[in-house]
Amino acid sequence: MLLSLMIFIPLLGMIAVLLLPRESEELIKRVTLIFTLIPLALAVYLFITYDRSTAGTQYVHGPYHWIEAFNIQYHIGIDGLSVTLLLLTALLGPICVIASWRNIEKGIKAYMALFLLLETGMLGFFAALDLFLFYVFFELTLLPMYFLIGIWGGPRREYAAIKFFLYTLFGSVLMLVAMIAVYLNSNIVNGVAEGLRTFDIPTLITLASTEGHALANLDFQIWVFLGFFIGFAVKVPIFPFHTWLPDAHVEAPTAISVILAGVLLKMGTYGLVRVNMAMFPLGLDHFTNGVGFLGNSLALLGFINIVYGSFCALAQTDFKKLVAYSSIGHMGFVILGLAAGNDTGITGAILQMFNHGVISAMLFLLVGVLYDRAHHREINGFGGLGTRMPIYTGITTLAFMASLGLPGLSGFVGEALSLLGAYSEFKWLTILSTIGIVVGAAYFLWTLQRVFLGTLNPKYEDLPEINGREILTLVPLAILTVLLGVWPNFAIDMFKESVTNLVNVLQAI
Amino acid sequence: MTLQHYLVISAILFTLGIFAVLTRRNAISILMGIELILNSCNLNFAAFSRFMTPEDISGQIIAIFGIVLAAAEAAVFLAIILAIYREFGSIRPNEVDTLKG
Amino acid sequence: MQTLSNIDSLLHFSPEILLVIFAAAVIILDLIVKDDESVAVAYLSLVGLGCVFAAVLIIHFSFRNPVSLFEGMIRLDEFSTFFKILLLLATAATVLFSLRSEELDARLKGEYYALLLAITLGMFLMASSTNLLMIFISLETVSLTSYILAGFLTHSPRSSEAAFKYITYGAVASGTMLFGLSLLFGMAGTGDLTQIGGRLTELLASGEVAPLAVLIAITFVLAGVGYKIASVPFHMWSPDVYEGAPIPITAFLSVASKSAGFALFIRFFYTGFGATGLMEAVDWPFMLAIVSALTMTVGNLAALPQQNVKRLLAYSSIAHGGYLLMGGVLLTSEGVGAILFYLLVYLFMNLGAFYVVILVANEIGSETTDGYRGLSSRAPLVAWAMVIFLVSLAGIPPFAGFFGKWILFTAVLEQGYYWLALVGLLNSVISLYYYARIVKAMFFEDAGAEAASVSFSTGTFALLSVFVIPTIFIGFLNIFYTFSNISVSVIPMQ
């Protein structure tokens, strides 16, 4: 119940916003803020009261019949992984609202309404326990995102928006086929159909590991795995499906970039864990420690993401594009950790998901701050800002350091665990992946130097220092960054059991 | 006269009709082609009814209906051709091609 | 199943009779009222449709279904009832559109509404006829009337051209179909659909009939049916006609006459040619699978470069014909149920889209995408409504269009037609692209400097919401699935 409340409150908020007159902008913003703060409160409550000692889903709501014709149910619940990501989503909600407070000129009403719709989609996605529901929420995020980029974006926003839309849709139709295939086979045991078909994820997971069930068939799992994988890979994004990301990020307004990097990318990896790994362990096995080229293609993709993303980032001169490409690199660590399939790797991957959500959110907010003042993002166009805006410099340094994996800040733990986990499975790929660490340091420090160090660029003699509102958006994230760097168990406790479960399933093969 | 003769004739009619429709450069001739087609069908029905099911005349009834509908169609067609002539000053079908692509 | 004699049938036939009566009444009323009051005519026809609707429901619930009327000429069952309701909704919507459309010449409205009622009658028959004769008659009724309606705009070359092409094409197609029917009749020796299948199977088994003959006959019939549902290669009339015809008629054709076409299609092939022995001789399901793949692909690809929104929607409706056809090749009640459900959804989203086109044509006077520039700022509600319709047409959750596609594809995959499903899904990705072009025009581009904001009457918004609300909610409500599933229960499957 609580969970449903949390998911649909933003939707109510959207309706409320729609009912408000277009002129009263302040009111609209406030209402939106309130309707994003409530889910945050609930998320915190869930996070605290969540029983860390079990792996099972909690706060389950449903299953209620929804469309009997296809035995589609309304069934939501959270396990450790989802609750962590729910917290992230709910946290970024209000932050983004505050971040959009001033710099959305036109159509604030539509903006906020769409944003709330988007939030419902994201929250629902992380809580859905019915595959169909899962898919519906997954797609529900597309439309608002398309408009948020397309209407309030930069000069090439139309291109970016439609590109984002088409890429993701392409992925998700393949996912749809796989999903229907799962549904159709969900009641076939030893070739004979018995009982109702189902979309219920927990049920499907158990079925997929029962002997002689159609879902437990290796070939079937491989194909379905691929279907889902491509769907999620576009979202993550995994090379070579990544090209929508830089465009989308560069064009999107700050807050939307934050959501994009902070949450939407996580939807891909979350899907990989929730569906691909949990439901199709055989399929996963085929791509992680199978034979031949495909044998460890997943890890290979992770490696490519890391190195390719880092080098691309090194090549950028647009601040925001650099951060975007760095995201690709960092998501590579997630893939690598997941591919490892042992508890160290998976824990690292999940932690990296969360951390990347927090850190990249910070980075995009910071880029936004600079952009709002200087109205360009050309890294070489700045210089010496460190003397002019010390606080901003300080926070940026913190974010950079966290992102390049400095110990004591959250970025490190995730990366380190992913690598440690991955090494015991794929030695050479992991060793090669460490290149990413050096290059990561390289481009961030280099940026730091080009933007903040050196003598002050006279153009920016009177650049205003970061203001209170902006600091307000950054502080919670900064706190999380430090907290998770010092006390990672804070998050790990949540999903430890779930991960152990998953690992046991994977080891069972 | 066996069924085959009728069928052959109707087939020929049908083909001629199609040929006319495809090749004639005048709306009226196209209408004639259409009439040919319809009549070939009616001939078929009648013939089949006569030879296959002598005791049941439903085929011939269909043929009659066919004739009626053909007449109605011709009426509408002519009316539309008039409209075309009014608008385009020509009833050459290949000149009536503002809608395309 | 009970077969009623002509006299007993009349009562069950009352909806159709009512339609005729009201058609006449409309003409008479039109003679009575003055030109400027011709709105009354429209309202009368609306009332008529209401009565017919009531009659349909009453008959459906008060008599034992299914029954076969007029010595097996037409059949009254859930299937036909479903389509009758669908068609009535479409017609009613069209009447309302016509009321608000400014294209139509007020003086001719009398005939216009009468014709609408007549065409509805024809479609009723299409949905329920089980005899070759009735099939042909109903088809011709619909065609002839729609030719006239398509050309209804006086002093509009495009409208006349549309009518001209429509009738030429339609006449040839239906002529071809009639030829096919005659062959079938000849081979089977009966016009009764329910018997043709059996007869032909025996004859094929005994070798008295060559498979080729059956194949030719079926293909000829397909030409007629395919022309009604605008499936490749019989689709080429529709873009031109849709573009030329008055918008309400375009909307009507794209929804109602397509639906009626599918009703006919299902009746014909499932009732007539469902027999397995027959399909061994002529694998028409596979033929249709190919046709459907071609149809959706051609429709979508051709839609990509379109500038005229009406034409774009014409191609999009061709593509949707393709999707629907997928359900028809499966020979499963799921498949047909999917078709019915999709038609229901399609009715609302497509009519809605066309209504927006009408509004834009009225207020901004443009049918091309340029006319939609900055609509979001000029008329936000209308723009958002359009977005919902288009996105639903593209089949993206949470809108009804997605659920429609969803059950279609489920049915298709269930039969193992993976390639067909993939083609369909990739097509829906392509389709998103051209729908998005309209959205882009409305939201991402600015209207010119002179563009003032457009205001609409509350009636407009009310009517709009009539389409928006179902487009959002149909998918979430279980009843519609059951509705469409029950309606196919009477269609014989093997």
Add this chain to the structure above:
Amino acid sequence: MTVSLISLILLCPLAAFAVFGLLGLVNRRFPRQDYLSTAAMLIALACSFLLLREVVPKPEAHTVNWISLGNVTFSMGFYLDSVTAIMLIVVTLVSSLVHIFSMGYMHGDPRYPRFFAYLSLFSFSMLFLVVSDNLLGIYIGWELVGLCSYLLIGFWFEKDSAANACKKAFLTTRVGDVGMFIGMMMLFAKFKTLSLYGEGGIFALSASQLTTGDMVWLSIAGVLIFCGAIGKSAQMPLHTWLPDAMEGPTPVSALIHAATMVAAGVYLTARMFPILTETSSLVIAYVGGITALVAATIAIVRFDIKRVLAYSTISQLGYMMLAIGAGSYVAGLFHLTTHAFFKALLFLGSGSVIHAFHAMHAHGHDDEHEHDDSEAHEHTHDQGDSDAHGHEHSEDADSGHILGSEIPPDQDMRNMGGLRHKMPITFITMLIATLSISGVPFIFSGFWSKDAILAGVLGRAMEWNSVHHYILFIMALSAAGITAFYMFRLIFMTFFGEPRNQEMHDMAHESPLSMTVPLLVLAVLSLPVVNTLWFNADYVEPPPQPHLHAPTHAYIAPDTKTGRTGLALSLFGVSEAVAAEEDAGHGTQDAHADDGHHGHGPAHTIAMVLSICVAGLGILLSWLFYHRRTLSAESVTTTFRPIYNLFWHKYYFDEFYDGVLVALTVWKARLFAQFDGSVVDGIVNGVGVVTRDILAAFVGFFDNRVVDGLVNRVAQVTWAVGGRIRRIQTGAIQTYLFVVLAGIVLLILIFRAL
């Protein structure tokens, strides 16, 4: 007790930094950040002395689970033995003194509070590194000190040379760190843990589980972990960042780049001693030896006072590495301790000289000085440009040594001379440090530690009993001599003779109390007598017994003795030392140790004698060259021009790397302008340039044309097909009808065939 002490030691500096950081968020400053930090440091110092008492009798370990997973847990904890305790004292002591010194030195800097905050953060990280009982913790501290050194080197970041230097330092060390991390991964994959001590720890497991079959990967792992040390302790070939790091304020150089952080590498290697195999120790020994010698030779020809000291630091660190590689674990740590004090002293002394010289610039403040300094650098240089230019001119700054124009005037020894009268305290204290580092017997600590190392190396060489390992000893010995030479060169050029730059000389003055007091304290600490008050022989536990490889095993006992001997000597003079040596000899039982020891007894005596000789020789030479001038450096230079050039150009390292990178992207004409001389930075830039131009072209091509382009291509094709289909729709009705007919015929034909 210990736990609370440790926590206090760690938390005080952290708190001092936290205050700064939190207030910084609201753009306010704690008015007396300097007192706050210093006080924190002093508390930490006190605690570490208390701690020494606590832990010396019995090592203690306290761990908590940091990350606990299904079947793996990463723990965080302290391991406190005498070595830790001694390191704690060294760090806190030097740090406190540097804090005090900075109050004078940094006075008036606009970012004065920030400086102290950074110092506190550094102290915290360093202490954390020292006490950690597991590799993960060490790595964490390791990276954090790296960050602090980055921040402090770049403290005057308006100077592009500083901005470059800090980035270079961070990246160079990071390369090493990645090596270390890979090593950690290898160990983790094997042992499923990263904690070192306890029965679950790596040492115990390696002792119990490993067979001779594992030696290969264990050696690799050992060397990889040593890579971390190579980076941090500026060993060859990753040493080039340390001289540049002198761009930072001098106290920073003293604390981080002489006493503590760079020594962390040595500390790590010592900690990992038990799992160092034969092979890996050899690698370590050779890297150390070569570094010691090469760096020393480079130092001979520097004129920038700070760079001389920088190279000297590198060479001394090489020494320690050599010691540990040769198995003289204790000697290495002992030298680490003594070196920490006298090198810190030398840096602070030079700082005081530099400070004296700015005063004459009539600029009150360092930052202004740094400003005009950076202006001095700013010829052909414009701001908005990429760092490459920055490096270009730091390159000039280096080559500038040849012309002597680009050294900041107040650091150029050629402007100095005769300062001993002007600044007596500085002079005396620096002299003591110099005597200590050059290994003048017997009253200076440096002598004992160095001697212990030499003895250990020689003994090891004998024990290996293969000629080419004597090279190690030769290197060490000559390095010792050269060290004596260049250090006295520094002293003579700075404090003796006639003032070379009169007006500068006139303005020079002794530094304020806050600066001279630390000098004095450190000077006292460079006297072994004082050391022994707390650094007692018994404190040095023998390192955990490695069971991996016989030779080192055989050597543990004598080495420990060496260490003790060195210390014993430092207490009672030679005779007892020899006595100690004797009973060391008789004390050892097993055959192995015996062989070892037979080589070893004489080894020590020989080593001592030789070291005294070379030290004397070095001092004598430099006296002749730079004080009596009976020998002229110039003439020698001209005669040995090639060698001189070799030293001068730092063995052409930079040029070499340039060359490689140029070869890498030879088609870029402006490459020279773009590459600075350092390894990593060069390579990173190289990659940067390669990325910007080649890879970017590639990325641009690949990402846009291939990956993206593929998609766009599909889109275009789709459109094209759409266009085609459109064209079929001619608008002529008869075409349509033809299509219908054709369609029917085709369908029939196709399905006829089926």
